[in-house]
Structures are given as structure tokens and as C-alpha cells.
Amino acid sequence: MSWSRKDLLDIQSLEPEELTTVLDTAQAFKAVGQRAIKKVPALRGKTVINLFIEPSTRTRISFELAAQRLSADVINFTAEASSLKKGETLKDTARNLEALNADFIIIRHSAAGAPHFLARVLEVHVVNAGDGAHEHPTQALLDVFTMREKKGRLAGLKVTILGDILYSRVARSNVWALRKLGAEVTLCGPPTLVPPAFARMGCRLTHNLTEAIADADIINLLRIQHERQRKSMFPGLAEYTRLFGIDRARLALAKPDALVMHPGPINRGVEIDSDVADGDRSVILEQVTNGLAVRMAVLFLINGGKAPPPAPPATPAPDAP
Amino acid sequence: MSWSRKDLLDIQSLEPEELTTVLDTAQAFKAVGQRAIKKVPALRGKTVINLFIEPSTRTRISFELAAQRLSADVINFTAEASSLKKGETLKDTARNLEALNADFIIIRHSAAGAPHFLARVLEVHVVNAGDGAHEHPTQALLDVFTMREKKGRLAGLKVTILGDILYSRVARSNVWALRKLGAEVTLCGPPTLVPPAFARMGCRLTHNLTEAIADADIINLLRIQHERQRKSMFPGLAEYTRLFGIDRARLALAKPDALVMHPGPINRGVEIDSDVADGDRSVILEQVTNGLAVRMAVLFLINGGKAPPPAPPATPAPDAP
Amino acid sequence: MSWSRKDLLDIQSLEPEELTTVLDTAQAFKAVGQRAIKKVPALRGKTVINLFIEPSTRTRISFELAAQRLSADVINFTAEASSLKKGETLKDTARNLEALNADFIIIRHSAAGAPHFLARVLEVHVVNAGDGAHEHPTQALLDVFTMREKKGRLAGLKVTILGDILYSRVARSNVWALRKLGAEVTLCGPPTLVPPAFARMGCRLTHNLTEAIADADIINLLRIQHERQRKSMFPGLAEYTRLFGIDRARLALAKPDALVMHPGPINRGVEIDSDVADGDRSVILEQVTNGLAVRMAVLFLINGGKAPPPAPPATPAPDAP
Numbered sequence: 001m002s003w004s005r006k007d008l009l010d011i012q013s014l015e016p017e018e019l020t021t022v023l024d025t026a027q028a029f030k031a032v033g034q035r036a037i038k039k040v041p042a043l044r045g046k047t048v049i050n051l052f053i054e055p056s057t058r059t060r061i062s063f064e065l066a067a068q069r070l071s072a073d074v075i076n077f078t079a080e081a082s083s084l085k086k087g088e089t090l091k092d093t094a095r096n097l098e099a100l101n102a103d104f105i106i107i108r109h110s111a112a113g114a115p116h117f118l119a120r121v122l123e124v125h126v127v128n129a130g131d132g133a134h135e136h137p138t139q140a141l142l143d144v145f146t147m148r149e150k151k152g153r154l155a156g157l158k159v160t161i162l163g164d165i166l167y168s169r170v171a172r173s174n175v176w177a178l179r180k181l182g183a184e185v186t187l188c189g190p191p192t193l194v195p196p197a198f199a200r201m202g203c204r205l206t207h208n209l210t211e212a213i214a215d216a217d218i219i220n221l222l223r224i225q226h227e228r229q230r231k232s233m234f235p236g237l238a239e240y241t242r243l244f245g246i247d248r249a250r251l252a253l254a255k256p257d258a259l260v261m262h263p264g265p266i267n268r269g270v271e272i273d274s275d276v277a278d279g280d281r282s283v284i285l286e287q288v289t290n291g292l293a294v295r296m297a298v299l300f301l302i303n304g305g306k307a308p309p310p311a312p313p314a315t316p317a318p319d320a321p
Numbered sequence: 322m323s324w325s326r327k328d329l330l331d332i333q334s335l336e337p338e339e340l341t342t343v344l345d346t347a348q349a350f351k352a353v354g355q356r357a358i359k360k361v362p363a364l365r366g367k368t369v370i371n372l373f374i375e376p377s378t379r380t381r382i383s384f385e386l387a388a389q390r391l392s393a394d395v396i397n398f399t400a401e402a403s404s405l406k407k408g409e410t411l412k413d414t415a416r417n418l419e420a421l422n423a424d425f426i427i428i429r430h431s432a433a434g435a436p437h438f439l440a441r442v443l444e445v446h447v448v449n450a451g452d453g454a455h456e457h458p459t460q461a462l463l464d465v466f467t468m469r470e471k472k473g474r475l476a477g478l479k480v481t482i483l484g485d486i487l488y489s490r491v492a493r494s495n496v497w498a499l500r501k502l503g504a505e506v507t508l509c510g511p512p513t514l515v516p517p518a519f520a521r522m523g524c525r526l527t528h529n530l531t532e533a534i535a536d537a538d539i540i541n542l543l544r545i546q547h548e549r550q551r552k553s554m555f556p557g558l559a560e561y562t563r564l565f566g567i568d569r570a571r572l573a574l575a576k577p578d579a580l581v582m583h584p585g586p587i588n589r590g591v592e593i594d595s596d597v598a599d600g601d602r603s604v605i606l607e608q609v610t611n612g613l614a615v616r617m618a619v620l621f622l623i624n625g626g627k628a629p630p631p632a633p634p635a636t637p638a639p640d641a642p
Numbered sequence: 643m644s645w646s647r648k649d650l651l652d653i654q655s656l657e658p659e660e661l662t663t664v665l666d667t668a669q670a671f672k673a674v675g676q677r678a679i680k681k682v683p684a685l686r687g688k689t690v691i692n693l694f695i696e697p698s699t700r701t702r703i704s705f706e707l708a709a710q711r712l713s714a715d716v717i718n719f720t721a722e723a724s725s726l727k728k729g730e731t732l733k734d735t736a737r738n739l740e741a742l743n744a745d746f747i748i749i750r751h752s753a754a755g756a757p758h759f760l761a762r763v764l765e766v767h768v769v770n771a772g773d774g775a776h777e778h779p780t781q782a783l784l785d786v787f788t789m790r791e792k793k794g795r796l797a798g799l800k801v802t803i804l805g806d807i808l809y810s811r812v813a814r815s816n817v818w819a820l821r822k823l824g825a826e827v828t829l830c831g832p833p834t835l836v837p838p839a840f841a842r843m844g845c846r847l848t849h850n851l852t853e854a855i856a857d858a859d860i861i862n863l864l865r866i867q868h869e870r871q872r873k874s875m876f877p878g879l880a881e882y883t884r885l886f887g888i889d890r891a892r893l894a895l896a897k898p899d900a901l902v903m904h905p906g907p908i909n910r911g912v913e914i915d916s917d918v919a920d921g922d923r924s925v926i927l928e929q930v931t932n933g934l935a936v937r938m939a940v941l942f943l944i945n946g947g948k949a950p951p952p953a954p955p956a957t958p959a960p961d962a963p
Contacts, residue, residue, distance in 0.1 A: 366680045
């Protein structure tokens, strides 16, 4: 199936076939990252602008590298939402970037819906790199990509997402992607942070860790964001770790081939113990590698590229320049 | 006519023929921005350094993209003037950048004359990206480019510049460019902010908005810079808007084909109303697009490129990498 | 001799032949910086990440340009050590960058040994861009490169290093490089800042400026870092200048062909007088130029490039794009 959307705004509105197209395309791009020359000319002469109104060094770098490896030119535009508001609306900023003949705007914003708004008012391609507590579609795509690669399938896979579900765009996008692709999803965390509404999406909800991980194939941990958690909703950090932190003993309650995932950056000793993070059941760093492949695939597809993509390796550069 | 200057420091010292050379060259580069592959090899292997001692995300990005589309390598060097002063003089900083075999230094500085100073002590090409309240030559070039493109001529064109003339490098550069190219210029604003000295450059001065815009072909609004305006010189914001803000009713006082320009970022509801900013008489976003073409032309010309420049489009990249 | 190390971590562990290999390779790359097209394809499709946990605009730019001129893709990652510590360990940050298929991590860190630590836990190439008061190997390489180029030899050359030896990674790396290559080293500064331990490395120590510079071929001044010098160890600035600052009168005490070097940025009127900094005995700006060549050589060699490198100039780009 080929791709026909101008933008990547969320997972919710995608068809299962579209998700599969991204995953298959990403598989081909993953190979590019392992070549001696990690570059393809697909977006040569195109301009990608990273519009990061909420700071995120890792996601920004992943998109920046994805664009570079597609041979695009990349511009970083980072700003505090507050200072932006002072002088200029988001729409004006974005339309100015479009007027520079930009081809892609990758937006990270603290307000849910900001990417959708831009997609409506702009003609350039818009990619959501995380909007408030709404969605983070490329994170979900790299997560399901990793699961499919490791477990060989998504249909029927048992995935447990653990942590602050309520405020997590990662959880929200993961649930959409997993349900569309036929996985069984369990959400687990403190009662205040697991909204009952997710049951309507076919998720199992629980506040009991042992029950949540007993038969899971995948345990996807969410990052505890010290600074963001609301005091009234969130137990203390030590309390959270005691109830929901994953260490070696807890992991022993899961199936012997259950894998541990985390969107990063990890808080060692809080939601994940170092034994687990660095153990052979963790695929956390592979998620990072896969994120690059998924983002290359997304940029390639919304630019109109046809899947399946990259074929033969580029000619290596001569050793002596 | 071909170009023979090493630097672009101001509009004041340019001949009308030189201005026209830049405009004609920019016309050719504007087409590059509309190609599928927005890149030409003119500055391949050259190094452009954006030395922005005063912050300006937009102008920096416009120059960065201009350099990238000419295939140059670009380095961003941004610093607060104060921290620079602490350790190292501007001259030392710039000579260090030159010692890195830089080819171009694009400088934005809060001190008038900083680019001229650098041009004297350096051998690399220097481009003024705005110096204090002195000049902002590429802004004036993109403004007159837009006027010429829209109105078909500059000689005899009636241009009104509206706002804080006194502290505006945009106004200063515009007046030079417009007068050299034969346009008639009216300056309008609060009495404290329209210096009588401009009359000597052949400008008409007025503090009456209706009179200023009645027969204008172009109304070029200056940005009100909240933080910079001096209290003793500047009425309150609401007062300014009441007297000089341009809304639909005010615009009706001008000729039906008068166009509205603004160097951006705009303050909606202050110097310009949203109806006007987003209306069909506004060419504000086209100015942004033209700015890129003008900056490509400037870099191309001072590097020794011959006008007229870019001809056939580059070969498109194959779809599948 | 060819190079076989994965990383460049320090000068201390290098063999004299390895130092000479870098210098010879840098000589070839220096020519690249003087071409019309300052670019070779040696690292095309490779990714270089500047991981600067301690700020340093100059060194970062020098590495960034070196990577660009080798045709690599470059990502800048800068962070305050403190904010990094809050969320994530250095090891986790670096392993995440490695997971993005980075090929090189260039690290500047306030902690001595940080690059060595990364080199042990990562498979990518690691380059030390300065670690605490430990080493700054590329600075030493560019210093000895400049000395060899100017004086035609290093064996038997008399080099005086002047200033705060105790806290200087530049001094430490210089001493290692100079002693390994047969130069005679004198260290001079206030008694609290010239550690006796250096005598064991074969250095002459003195607190008498006249004695230190009388027979020197090279006087290498260290930067006085106002903010970093410890009060209990360091005399006041005026006192330092009076005792150890180099002005024209002091320079007259040295041999007539003695050269003055400084790693920059210089403090005019503190450790060096403007007459000397801008005089014909100063090679400070040539050090900057040579730094770029040395850093290109280092990236080229640790990537597996064979010395001697770059031969014929690239084909010039056509004038009109």
C-alpha cells in the first residue's frame, strides 16, 4: 500500500495499512544506518525545519539526523513558548517558515493540537514530534517497529504500558497503534493516573503490577517526569518506585522472554533499575536506533516516496580524498 | 553591470546600478526556491559564518538557508554582546573566524558601524545583517525587490514608511535604496520619531496619517519594538495604535491598489490589524520569500559570481534512494 | 607509520611516531583549507556529534568545520553538566548518541577522564576536546604543528610555557607532546601554580620570567581564566600582569626570533599586551588555522584513513549555477 497523506499528525487517524507501510519502509531505511555511507539522496534540495517550542534535545537530534541522512538541509528553530507568544503567534511563525520555501515543519509543542492546527493553515508537510499530552506518533511507530522486529508479529501480542498513563502522549499514541495492529494492551499505574476512558479502546486496566506483567510479552515503561507530575495526582518518587519500579525481582514475575522498553531518557532507580535497563531483556537502545529509521521513513513517505524504498548502497567514498 | 565589492555593508554607499544588479540577480535566484531541488552549487566548499551578537532567529535562518541553497557550509555563532566583551574584542573574535578559512561573515550587532569595522580589518566577505539603528541593507533590498516585482517599477513609485523612523535601521536603509532608485518617499510617525534630517534626503515628512497614505502605492509599516522604544519618545502602545495603527478602515483611505509591507515579526493589533495583515493587499509573506532570494544573490555576487546567474534546474534525485 | 587507534583521548599514551603521523597528515589537510573548494569526501555519510558538556564556542566550531570539510554530517549537542546530571548519566547520553549510528563523539567535559570513560563503554570513535584540568590533545597537536612549521624542527627546540600550569590541560598536553618529540620545556608562573611534579617529566621549572624566556625559541602563554582561578592560589590580575604579562619590553628579553603563542581567547592587557599579540612575532592566528587542519587529520586517521592523505584539488564548481 502506498502513502497519500501530506502530514503525520497522530496515530489515531491512521489506517492499520498505513501503519504497516511506515513500518515496512522503516525496515528498509534501518539498513541505511548500517552502511559505511549512511546517506541516500531522497530529499536532496529539500528543507526541513525543526520547530521545537518545547525543548527536547533527543527527539530533535533524531529528526535532524533523519533529515541529514536523506540529504535534506535542516534548520533548527527552538524557542520557549512564552517568548514566542510575546511577539508572534505560532501561526505567523510557521507561515514565515513556509514562506522560506520550507518543505517540512517538524513541530514539538506543549499544546495539544498545535500540529493539526499548522497542518490546516500550511501547505508544507507537518510532522508531530509530540504535542502536549496528546500524541507522539513517531515514538509509537518506533515502539511497535521494535516490538514487531523482536517478536515477529503484533497481532495478539500482549503489551503492558506502565506508569503515568494520564499525562503521557507516548501511552496515548502507543495504545492507538497497538490496538489498530491487533495487540492486546494492559495499562497499569497508580489509580489517579490510569483513566477509565482507555477501557473503551479495548485496553485492560489494572493497578496491580504483578497482574499487569504476569503474561506480558512487552513491558513498556513510561518515563517519570519529576518536574511535570502534578502533586495531587502523583505519589512521591520513592512510593512510585516501591509500587511500580521494575527491578530484577519484579521482572522475574514476567514471562522469561518478556522484553522491557522505555522511551528514554531513563531515570535509573526510579521507574527502572539499572540491572534491568542494562540487562539482556532491555531493548531501550535499539528503540533509539529504530527511531531514526522510522523518522526517515516518515519524511520519505510524506514527501511522496514510494515504498519499498532504499535499494543498493551508495558508492563508497575513496579512502584518500 | 557586474558587481565588484568585497562586502555588503550598507545601501548608502551603493550606486543605483549596483542595487539593480542585486535585484536582477535575486530574480534569478527566486526561481531556485521554486524548484523541486532548491540547491545550486555556486558556493560549494565555501564557509559562511553567521556571527549574531544581537539575537534574531528569522534573519539568521534566512541567511542560513540562503547559504545552504548555494551549497555552502554554515556555522552559527551567537553571543550576547556583553559576554563577548568580557573575554574578547569583536575584532579578535572575527579574526579568529577568519583564521578558520571562513569565506563570509554575516554580522548582526547592536553597535552601528560594526560591519564596516570588520570589513576594514578582515579579508573575508562581510555582510551587514543589521547594525544598531544604522542600516539593514538586505531588508531594504528585499523590500524594493518586492515593490519592483509587484508594481513593475521603482522610479516614481510613492512609498510611505510608517512608525518609529528615528530608531529604525530598516527605515534608514529603505530610504537610501528608494531614493537612489527614484521612488518618492514619505515618512510618517509621532513627531519625536521622525527626524527632520530625512528631509535633506528628499523625503516628505508628516505626522498626519491620512495625508501620508492618501496617494501611496506602498505602505511600509515598521515593527513597534515594545522593549526597545524609549519611554520619553514613544507614546503608549494603545496611543500608537489609535494614531498610526493600520486597520481596514484606515487602509480604505489609501489608493485601492496600495500594498502593505512589514519587515516582521508583526504585532497584530498594534501597528497592523489582522484584517490587513492577512488581507489581499498584504505582501508580508512574499517579502520573506524574496528575502531568501536577495540573500542568495548577495552572497553569490560578493563571491565574484557573474549576473545573470542560475540557469537550468539540477537533475532531480531519483525517487527511490 | 599508519594510525591504528580508535580514539584520540590524550597525548600521554601516544608514541612519538603517532604524533608525527598526525602532524604529517595535518600538513596535507592544511592545503585543503587554502583551496577554492575547501572540502574532501573522506567522511561522507559519517555522523560526527559534538557533545559539549562544558561550553566552548571556538573549539566546537573548529571541530564542526573540520567535520564539514571532510563531508561528514555534524550534530551539536550542548548541555550544562548540571542539567545532564539531573536526568541522565553521561554514559546513557553517550550510548543513546551511539545508538543513532553516530561514528564520532567529540567530547568536552569538566571532569578529567570523561573521554576515556566513554571510549571504554562505546564502540564509536571518541575524541577528547578538553577534559577538566587533564588534557586537551588537539590543542597540543596544533601547538607543536605550528612550532614545527615555523621552526622546522621540534627536537632540541626550547619551549617556555607561561602561566597557570597547575590547572591547565593545555600545559599538560603540551608538555607530553613536546617531551615525546624531543623539545626542551621550561614551565614558569607563580610558585603556587607550577607543580614540582613536572620536573619528573624532564621540565625545567622557574618562577623567574627573565630566566624563563631568555633562551626560548617559543613562548607559549596560557590564558588567564578570571572566573576559574582559585583565589587562594592566584595573585590578583594586576599583580599577575606585573609579574608575568608579556609586553614589548619583556619580549625584548627573549631571542630576536622567539615566537609567541597563545591558545586563545587572549586577554589583552592581562597575560599579553596588544603590541605583542598583534606583532610580527605572534603566531596566534596561525594556530587557529592549524587547529582546523589538525582536527581534520585526527578525524581522518581514527576513521581508518591512510596517511599521507588529500591529493588533487576537487573540481571547481561552475561559476554560474
